[in-house]
Amino acid sequence: MKRIFLKSLSIFLILSLALSIFALSAEDTHAAAKPKYIAHRGWSSIAPENTLPAFRLAARNSGFYGVEFDIWESTAEKKVQGADPLLLVMHDENIKRMCGVNKSIRNITRANRTKYNIKSGNNIKKYHDVKIPTLKLALNAIWNNSAGAIPVIELKHRLSAKALNYLFDQIGDHKVVIISFEYNAVTDAVKRAKALGVSKNVKTMYLMSKISSSNYTSMAKKLKNAGITAVSLKYTYVNKTVVSRFHKYGVKVCTWTVPNKKTAAKYAKMGVDYITANGKVF
Numbered sequence: 001m002k003r004i005f006l007k008s009l010s011i012f013l014i015l016s017l018a019l020s021i022f023a024l025s026a027e028d029t030h031a032a033a034k035p036k037y038i039a040h041r042g043w044s045s046i047a048p049e050n051t052l053p054a055f056r057l058a059a060r061n062s063g064f065y066g067v068e069f070d071i072w073e074s075t076a077e078k079k080v081q082g083a084d085p086l087l088l089v090m091h092d093e094n095i096k097r098m099c100g101v102n103k104s105i106r107n108i109t110r111a112n113r114t115k116y117n118i119k120s121g122n123n124i125k126k127y128h129d130v131k132i133p134t135l136k137l138a139l140n141a142i143w144n145n146s147a148g149a150i151p152v153i154e155l156k157h158r159l160s161a162k163a164l165n166y167l168f169d170q171i172g173d174h175k176v177v178i179i180s181f182e183y184n185a186v187t188d189a190v191k192r193a194k195a196l197g198v199s200k201n202v203k204t205m206y207l208m209s210k211i212s213s214s215n216y217t218s219m220a221k222k223l224k225n226a227g228i229t230a231v232s233l234k235y236t237y238v239n240k241t242v243v244s245r246f247h248k249y250g251v252k253v254c255t256w257t258v259p260n261k262k263t264a265a266k267y268a269k270m271g272v273d274y275i276t277a278n279g280k281v282f
Helices: 002-033 052-060 135-144 161-171 183-196 213-226 240-248 261-270
Strands: 036-039 064-073 087-089 150-155 176-180 202-208 230-234 252-256 274-277
Touching (some): 052 135, 064 135, 087 135, 135 150, 135 161, 161 183, 176 183, 183 202, 213 230, 213 240, 230 274, 240 252, 261 274
Parallel strands (some): 064 150, 150 176, 176 202, 202 230, 230 252
Antiparallel strands (some): 064 087
16 A cells, blocks of 8 residues: 555656646746837838838737837927927937938927938838828827737927827827836826826836846836836846846836847746837847
């Protein structure tokens, strides 16, 4: 009887070990498939960044969860009596790199926006008469061409109350992600979404270039208490401890801008929730 018991116990232990190994393997597989991929400034590796062609291409690819773009509020348009806020899409505050003209994006109005052509960017020769998009044009390029992609809107600065209201009017009941390096810009979006009752549709991310290990817990708590969905860090500052610490406090982790598939797989295995890249790394 004792021998039978020991034999049964051995079989049980072997089966338990096998199941544990299988579970770990499944966990690794899940981790690798888990991240949601975001197209940085649209599919900017194959079309000029922050342009309608880049947004359309990314939106049509079902592998991208989100299509990211940057917006600035035009201060010049504020001077136009009765005008709605004008939110323009551009990464740099000065349009010289993209348009060859030494001018602030914030000094552009509706009346002169179409005077400036995009003259640089990947595969620019394929695209003609490409203009600086407005927020509305960018959103429609994503929604009208989408296989399910969500706009990921980076606020380059804190918006005026009027512009923030306009942004949410344009979003309506669609799902979006709002991100910024400006902490107050993110918390403004959190509060506005809550006031409008659309928090379930509006995720938020606080962007950071770097973070020290001594600040993991305090920042995780800060974002959690503010109702911010995720922290978004430059990929070289993301590690397993970062991921586990923020996850402990219910804050998701995004990493940017991941250069290739091999690097993306590394961070997927760490359990990051979002991966931002200029091209296809999935």
